[in-house]
Amino acid sequence: MSITKQESSKLAARTGRNTANLRNWALAWVITCFIAVFGPKWWWDFNTLLSSIAVSLNLAVGAGMILSNRRYLQGLDELHRKIFLDACALSLGVGLITATAYGMLKNVKLIAFEPDINHVIILMCLTFLVGTIAGHRKYA
Amino acid sequence: MKNRLKVLRAERDWTQAQLADELDVSRQTINAIEKGKFDPSLPLAFKAARLFKLSIEDIFQDEGAAEQGEYSQGGY
Structure with missing residues (x-):
């Protein structure tokens, strides 16, 4: 058996990658939450179409965050x-x-x-x- | 579940970190298995067996079965 430095970071590298990915999705989700909550009041005066798009975007990014969390869990x-x-x-x-x-x-x-x-x-x-x-x- | 992971590792002069890298798990996982705090999954046990070129039973022993064996040897 040969234990080398190169092999030593498989798990750490995978976890680091998945953590960064999850952090990005979580950040994007928080931003879309902010837009969906404050956008109607501050930017588009409760326009139905824009509010629907904001909420849909929030749900879509939320789904992405769930999948990213799943990938993170599977990588552990x-x-x-x-x-x-x-x-x-x-x-x-x-x-x-x-x-x-x-x-x-x-x-x-x-x-x-x-x-x-x-x-x-x-x-x-x-x-x-x-x-x-x-x-x-x-x-x- | 008892195991001989620590002994086998020491025989080969490997650190916990080196063994963890070979099995693609964390050092904390190796430590928990060695201390008997955590039982590995079957795939991980097979991986360890392949690495040490031993059978699973040579590395991991079920404590319940071991006790039963002792009783039957003692005539119970």
């Missing part, structure tokens, strides 16, 4: 894929349970304000982060 080695999927499962579970309970709060008059979906998204992101860190610590 099996331990990191497991850590990623475990964190996803935790985030999805917490998001589902919390969103359901949070949605009920207004109806049962436990909160006075309208529940905001963004709070659930932030919670899911934080849960995913905690799950990923916990996974890395577990297998360190």
Whole structure:
């Protein structure tokens, strides 16, 4: 067997490429979100056609980001894929349970304000982060 | 699952990073397998077996089966 320096960066190179690709798609998605939310108010005065195009573009770029995320996941080695999927499962579970309970709060008059979906998204992101860190610590 | 990965690696004087590169996984994965914290998939186990020119059973042993073997040898 010959172990050379050239061989040593296959996984790292692939992961680096996929991470950069995912970062670009995520950035593009955030930009299209911004355009779809603020464009109607600031730039085209709620023109239906332009708003439809902006939302369609946001959905199309979102689909691209999902595919890029899939490619990223497939490029990981099996331990990191497991850590990623475990964190996803935790985030999805917490998001589902919390969103359901949070949605009920207004109806049962436990909160006075309208529940905001963004709070659930932030919670899911934080849960995913905690799950990923916990996974890395577990297998360190 | 028990394994002899660390011993086999040491016999060949390879580092975890070198073995990880050969198996196209991260060093963290090799470390977790060696410590018994993570069980590799069948394709990865086959890859390791090919690399060391051994059978999978020579590298990985199922702890449950090993215990059963000990019991049967002891007449249980």
